Amino acid sequence: MKVSPIKPMVLAVALFLAWMATTGRLDLPFLLTGAVIVAIVVRITWATFFAGAHDFSLRGKPWPKPCIAALLAYPLFFFGELLYATWEVALIALRPYIELNPAIIRVDSRFHNSTALVLLANQITLTPGTLTIDADIPHQGLYIHALDLGKEGIDGVKKQIHKLEQQMEELIR
Amino acid sequence: MTAFVLWGLLLTAALGFWRVIVGPTIPDRIVAADTLATILTTFIALLAVYFENAVFLDIALAFAVLSFADVLIMAKYFEHGELHR
Amino acid sequence: MSDLFFGLSTVFMVAGLFFAFASVVGVIRFPDVYTRLHASTKALSGGAMMILAGTAFRAAAAGHWPAMVKTLLIAAFLLATNPLASHAIARACYRHGIVPKGTVIDEYAEKIRGDRS
Incomplete structure (x- = not known):
């Protein structure tokens, strides 16, 4: 090869x-x-x-154009989410009574690239209330443990993750 | 002020050690050990500020790398009960 | 300028200490492994980031630039590896057969059953 x-x-x-x-x-x-x-x-x-780990092939495709504004805005967004997640978990941990409604959900992603999928999984773990358990890479599915389902239920978590996906797609357009 | 944060981190780590000792199942202990490893990494980095010696930062970096490998190996071993798979 | 950095670093360190404490309390109080992972990963990443940011500010206030770069390197490394370690633990737990307590919905169990049969 x-x-x-x-x-x-x-x-x-x-x-x-x-x-x-x-x-x-x-x-x-x-x-x-x-x-x-x-x-x-x-x-x-x-x-x-x-050698075989990255399927990020550029052959026959145009170079991805990174969007400068999105690249600059992304770290701010990322650290904001991280701080919010930290604050929320700290509040839950210090409450006098802990009542949780945990759930494990499958979310289908649009990413075909496994590197992007792993980055998305990492990002999901660091956002409030969700934690990736396993990735089904051939079918682009992520299994996510949600700490507290809240009022919106499954759809709320799915909406949050699709928003993240969109944010990541804006980086390379 | 740095001394206060250092003592606080040490007491926090001692508190976390409770879960390592008591933890009903093995993964509970692994999670607690991971928590302690991260806390101690920041503790060593803060020692660099306290003693005004940059050598501690190298130690913190090596400790972070080693604790990550540690947790991965423990999780892998726990999943299969053996290492070669 | 260096006074500003000094004050900022103190604020960051105390906030980071608070979050580290909260995450350890979470690890002790939460009911099962998966929820404990939430406390261990998220709260602790934020707390460690803050303490390391405080260290970096202190190094910048002293004018010691290599130490600052090294601290940021440690922070980036922790940020990259903490979620990975938690994925590894969560996956290992589930495959080993530890059932999460009180889950409302569990779509992962079906997949595991499908893999085994």
């Missing part, structure tokens, strides 16, 4: 940036050591972990 040389290069650059962040020194010997270690790590781990 012929591997395009771009993908290992992306991994190498990411690892090198991580090296620079962890050592925190920009002298020449440190950078050279980092380059050698990155080369060894990429050489060893590529065939085992990464």
